[in-house]
Amino acid sequence: xxxxxQPPSMDCAEGRAANLPCNHSxxxxxxxxxxxxxxxxxxxxYIIHGLKNNETNEMASLIITEDRKSSTLILPHATLRDTxxxxxxxxxxxxxxxxxxGTRLSVLP
Amino acid sequence: DTGVxxxxxxxxxxxxxxxxxxxxxxxxxxxxxxYRQTLGQGPEFLTYFQxxxxxxxxxxxxxxxxxxxxxxxxxxxxxxxxxxxxxxxxLCASSLATxxxxxxxxxGTRLLVL
Numbered sequence: 001x002x003x004x005x006q007p008p009s010m011d012c013a014e015g016r017a018a019n020l021p022c023n024h025s026x027x028x029x030x031x032x033x034x035x036x037x038x039x040x041x042x043x044x045x046y047i048i049h050g051l052k053n054n055e056t057n058e059m060a061s062l063i064i065t066e067d068r069k070s071s072t073l074i075l076p077h078a079t080l081r082d083t084x085x086x087x088x089x090x091x092x093x094x095x096x097x098x099x100x101x102g103t104r105l106s107v108l109p
Numbered sequence: 110d111t112g113v114x115x116x117x118x119x120x121x122x123x124x125x126x127x128x129x130x131x132x133x134x135x136x137x138x139x140x141x142x143x144y145r146q147t148l149g150q151g152p153e154f155l156t157y158f159q160x161x162x163x164x165x166x167x168x169x170x171x172x173x174x175x176x177x178x179x180x181x182x183x184x185x186x187x188x189x190x191x192x193x194x195x196x197x198x199x200l201c202a203s204s205l206a207t208x209x210x211x212x213x214x215x216x217g218t219r220l221l222v223l
Contacts (some may be wrong), residue, residue: 002151032209043113043200043214044152087151093208096165097142099151 003027004009004088009104012082018075020103022088031092033064035073037084037103044087047073078107093095111135113215115201121221122191129187129195134203141184142212143176144200145169152200158184159206189221 005023012018024033034049038060048055048062050071055062075082087102114133122128134141140159144152155174156166160181170176171190177183188195198219202212 025196034211036214041217043202043217046211046213049211051211085151091210093210096154096157097212100156101146101149101151 002098003031004100006086006100006103008089008101011070011106011108012075012078014080014107014109015077018073018078018082018105018107019104020073020075020086020088021070021106022073023070024088024090027068027090028092031090031095033062033068033071034089034091034097035060035062036087036089036099037082039081039084044099047086068074078105080107080109083107113201113203115199115215115218117218118216119219119221121223123200123223124191124193126191126193127187127189128220129185130199130200130201132184132186132203132215134182134201135213136182136201138205138213139181139203140206140210140212141178142204143184143186143200144202146198146200146217147196155186181199188220191220193222195219196220196222 035047036044038044050062064071085102116131141173142157143155146152158178173189176186200217202214204212
C-alpha cells in the first residue's frame with residue numbers, strides 16, 4: 001500500500017500557482033519524497049524529489065515540513081498542459097516505488 | 110530521443126494468444142522496471158532487473174508472465190495465454206541504482222485482450 005495520502009482531485013486557474021498537498025505521517029528518516037505526474041495516456045514523468053530541505057527545479061518547487069510528515073508540490077504558474085494526475089511517493093534506497101491513486105489536477109482556462 | 114522507449118505502443122489480441130513487449134532503457138541505466146496500470150489506478154510494480162539479473166518479482170506476476178533482460182540492455186515482457194484481465198497499460202522504467210534513484214518511464218504499451 002502507498003505510504004502517502006493525497007486529495008483525489010483539485011482545480012487550479014490557469015496562470016495561478018497550483019499547490020498539491022501530500023501527507024506522509026509515517027515517513028522514515030531515510031525515505032525521500034518523490035513527485036511524478038502522468039498526463040493522459042502517457043507514462044509517468046519525474047518532477048522532483050527531496051529528503052529534508054525544500055527543493056526547486058525548472059518544473060516545480062517541493063516544500064517539506066520540518067517534521068517531514070507532509071509536503072506540498074508547487075507549480076508556480078500553472079498552464080493547461082499541467083493538467084495531469086500527480087503522484088506523491090515516499091521511498092528509501094532499496095524500496096520499490098509504490099504509486100497510490102494520486103491527485104487529478106485540472107487547470108482551468 | 111534518448112529516453113525510455115517501448116514497442117509496440119498498442120496491442121490488440123484475442124484471449125489465449127501470447128504477446129511480447131519490448132523496452133529499451135536509457136543507455137547508461139543499470140536498472141529496468143516493469144509496471145502494470147489499469148484505468149484509474151497508479152502503476153503497480155511487476156518486476157525489476159539490475160543489469161541482466163531479475164532481482165524481484167511481484168505476486169502480481171503470475172506464471173503466465175515472464176520477463177527477460179538477456180544482455181543487461183533491452184528487456185522483454187511476455188504474457189502467455191492472455192486473459193481479458195490482462196488488459197492494461199504496461200509501463201517500463203529505467204534508473205541508476207543510487208540512493209536517490211529516480212526512475213524514468215517510457216510511454217507504455219496499451220494491451221487490449223478481446
